[in-house]
Structures are given as structure tokens and as C-alpha cells.
Amino acid sequence: MGSVVDVTEGMFFPDEKNVMVVRDLSKYFPVRRGLSDVILRRPARFVRAVDHIDLDIPEGKILSLVGESGCGKTTTGMTLIRLYDPTSGSIFFEPKEETLDKLKREVGNLDIYNGYIDIAKLPAKYVKFLRTDMQIIFQDPYSSLNPTYRIYDILEEPLKVHGIGESEDERRDMVLKALEEVKLVPAEDIAARFPHMLSGGQRQRVAIARALLLNPKFIVADEPIAMIDVSLRAEILLSLMELRDKHKITILFITHDLTIANNISDYIAVMYLGKIVEIGTPDEIVNNPLHPYTKALIKAIPIPDPSMRNKLKDIWIKGEVPSAVNIPSGCRFHPRCMDYEFHPEIQERCRNEEPKLIEVEKGHYAACWLY
Numbered sequence: 001m002g003s004v005v006d007v008t009e010g011m012f013f014p015d016e017k018n019v020m021v022v023r024d025l026s027k028y029f030p031v032r033r034g035l036s037d038v039i040l041r042r043p044a045r046f047v048r049a050v051d052h053i054d055l056d057i058p059e060g061k062i063l064s065l066v067g068e069s070g071c072g073k074t075t076t077g078m079t080l081i082r083l084y085d086p087t088s089g090s091i092f093f094e095p096k097e098e099t100l101d102k103l104k105r106e107v108g109n110l111d112i113y114n115g116y117i118d119i120a121k122l123p124a125k126y127v128k129f130l131r132t133d134m135q136i137i138f139q140d141p142y143s144s145l146n147p148t149y150r151i152y153d154i155l156e157e158p159l160k161v162h163g164i165g166e167s168e169d170e171r172r173d174m175v176l177k178a179l180e181e182v183k184l185v186p187a188e189d190i191a192a193r194f195p196h197m198l199s200g201g202q203r204q205r206v207a208i209a210r211a212l213l214l215n216p217k218f219i220v221a222d223e224p225i226a227m228i229d230v231s232l233r234a235e236i237l238l239s240l241m242e243l244r245d246k247h248k249i250t251i252l253f254i255t256h257d258l259t260i261a262n263n264i265s266d267y268i269a270v271m272y273l274g275k276i277v278e279i280g281t282p283d284e285i286v287n288n289p290l291h292p293y294t295k296a297l298i299k300a301i302p303i304p305d306p307s308m309r310n311k312l313k314d315i316w317i318k319g320e321v322p323s324a325v326n327i328p329s330g331c332r333f334h335p336r337c338m339d340y341e342f343h344p345e346i347q348e349r350c351r352n353e354e355p356k357l358i359e360v361e362k363g364h365y366a367a368c369w370l371y
């Protein structure tokens with residue numbers, strides 16, 4: 001057993017116990033080099049999809065990760081559950097007791113920090129042991145279920161892979177119960193169908209049932225309603241909220257839609273170009289946004305409160321999201337930031353120094369030189 005350090009407290013939500021504590025985490029993808037790059041010996045370049053982020057994920061809560069397309073949400077979610085290998089940094093996660101026992105037996109020299117392990121450092125061959133603890137629900141319910149399998153087989157497979165259920169009968173009971181849990185009834189009828197015999201909303205609920213079957217502590221839900229008919233979205237959101245309330249499952253909910261994040265989450269983290277720029281409760285983020293980028297996101301959604309509309313009247317974003325290969329210096333939002341224009345006294349800082357996430361108001365964090 002390694003040294004004991006207190007990673008369990010986290011730094012963003014002092015009243016919560018965290019299921020995951022993420023520190024200085026990065027995920028870079030190498031940019032393919034052309035022949036001229038090789039001949040001219042240009043240095044290797046990287047897409048800095050996730051760039052040194054800190055985040056705490058409170059147990060039994062829904063934390064939404066919000067931002068524009070390409071800002072690194074999916075890469076963050078995939079890296080947190082080790083579907084991607086991190087480039088650097090730490091992901092302290094508290095596994096289920098039985099998972100920790102298994103890991104202790106399998107991994108020589110496993111460092112344990114108050115019941116948490118740094119899964120960023122877990123060698124790839126042991127990552128499969130995390131699957132009973134962490135699952136993902138993908139955006140596209142049309143491609144995430146094997147079309148040649150019946151729903152029953154799709155759901156039974158992970159149980160077999162992980163040796164869960166003593167007998168065929170026991171596994172059958174578990175599968176039918178999971179379908180009932182997500183309100184796919186009569187479960188026997190649904191279990192006998194192929195994916196193409198279900199609606200998009202029903203398929204997404206099968207995906208939720210599949211995640212649920214392994215009794216995970218932590219689920220990443222990556223834009224789970226984006227491809228579903230508007231009329232069916234509410235029931236998927238309700239299913240996820242039920243997982244939190246009834247099963248105490250922690251959910252990282254990924255969305256580009258602040259309105260949905262506001263409705264479903266306990267906390268919101270706003271991401272811009274590989275960085276977390278603001279963290280707070282939905283009320284703080286939506287009614288008292290601090291970071292100019294968050295203000296611009298809110299400006300883009302219909303807000304019924306006229307006083308808020310007045311507060312945000314001069315806020316907009318200039319231009320396009322820059323490439324994650326050539327990230328602007330200093331505050332990476334500065335080329336698009338209107339506050340940068342309005343506040344000449346901080347411009348040099350904005351251009352040259354990267355602001356860190358600081359607690360601006362109680363429980364409300366922002367990374368911006370205005371604060």
C-alpha cells in the first residue's frame with residue numbers, strides 16, 4: 001500500500017463526498033504529420049482536447065459538463081472512465097469494495113489513498129475491472145446497440161462477461177428487472193425484440209438498463225437525449241434522475257444545452273477549449289454567471305427573467321471557437337471575449353497569463369482575471 005494523502009475532500013464542493021477527484025488531467029491527441037512536416041522537422045503537434053483540468057464529482061449527484069461543440073466534453077467523459085488513456089494527471093476514484101479487493105489481488109503495488117485509487121495510473125490491462133463501477137451512455141442509441149442481437153442478449157452479455165449471476169435464470173430475472181426499472185414493459189416482450197423494433201427513446205432506455213445492470217457507482221451520460229425525438233426527451237431525463245435518487249448513482253451529464261443542464265443537475269461545470277472555466281450550482285450558473293463565456297452561453301438561451309436579459313445585453317461572443325491545436329495564449333477565451341474589450345486594464349494579463357479557477361463567491365468558481 002502506498003502513502004496516504006487526503007484526496008477525498010476535493011476542492012470545489014466542501015459539503016459533499018466525492019466519488020471522483022480529478023487533478024491536472026490532460027488528454028492530447030497527436031496531429032497526423034505530413035511528409036513536409038517530417039522533411040522540415042517541424043515539431044509534433046497535439047490537439048489539446050482536455051488541458052490540465054481539475055474537477056470534483058460529488059457522490060449521488062448529477063454534475064453537468066456544458067460547452068460548445070468541440071470544447072472537450074466527450075474526451076473528458078471518455079478519459080474519466082478510462083475509455084481513453086490520459087496524457088497526464090490524476091483521476092482518484094473510490095471503487096466498490098469488491099472491485100477494490102479484486103484490484104488489490106490483481107495489481108502488484110496498488111497505491112490506495114483513503115479507499116481511492118488513481119485510475120489514471122492503472123495499467124491498461126486492469127481497466128476492465130473498472131467496468132462494473134463506471135459505465136457510459138452514448139449519444140446515439142441507433143449505433144450503440146448491436147442490431148443483430150435481441151435486447152435480452154444485449155443485456156445479458158455484460159453480466160456473462162463480468163461473471164454476474166449464478167445461473168441463466170438469475171441473469172434472466174436481472175435483465176427483466178432492469179427493463180422494468182427503466183419502464184420498458186412488458187419486459188418479456190421488449191427483451192424478445194431486436195433494436196430496430198424499438199423507438200429511439202426506448203433504445204436509449206435499453207442503453208440505460210444495460211449500464212444499470214452492472215450496478216455502477218458512476219455513469220457518464222454523453223448527450224443522451226440529443227438524437228431522441230423531443231417528445232421522448234423528458235422521460236430519458238427522468239430515468240437518469242431516478243438512477244440518482246433511487247440508486248444513488250453519480251452521473252456526469254454531458255450537454256451543450258444549458259437549459260437541460262439547469263433542469264437536471266445538482267452542479268454545473270462549464271468547459272471552454274479544453275478547460276473548465278466556471279463551476280457552481282445551476283442557480284448560480286444561470287442566474288449569476290461570472291465568466292464571460294458562461295454569460296454568452298446564457299445569452300443564447302431564452303430566459304424568461306427580463307432583469308437577466310438586461311444584465312446580459314452587451315454580452316456576445318466574437319468569431320469562431322479556435323482550433324484546439326493552436327490554443328490562444330493567456331486566457332484562451334480572450335480573442336472572443338467582450339469583457340476583454342471593455343476592460344483595457346486587464347488586457348495584458350488576459351493575453352499573457354492563464355487565469356486559474358478560483359472561488360469568487362461561496363461555492364462558485366470562475367477562471368477569469370475580472371475576479
Ligand SMILES: Nc1ncnc2c1ncn2[C@@H]1O[C@H](COP(=O)(O)OP(=O)(O)OP(=O)(O)O)[C@@H](O)[C@H]1O
Binds near residue numbers: 029070073075076324
Ligand atoms: N480521437 C480523436 N482524435 C483526434 N482528435 C480528437 C479525437 N476526439 C476528439 N478530438 C478533438 O478533440 C477536441 C474535443 O473534442 P470532443 O469530442 O471531446 O468535444 P465535445 O465537446 O464532445 O464536442 P461535441 O459537442 O461536438 O460532441 C476537438 O477538437 C476534436 O476534434
Ligand code: SF4
Binds near residue numbers: 332355
Ligand atoms: S480573463 Fe480576460 S479574456 Fe479571459 S474571460 Fe476573463 S476578461 Fe475575458
Ligand SMILES: [Mg+2]
Binds near residue numbers: 073075222
Ligand atoms: Mg461530444
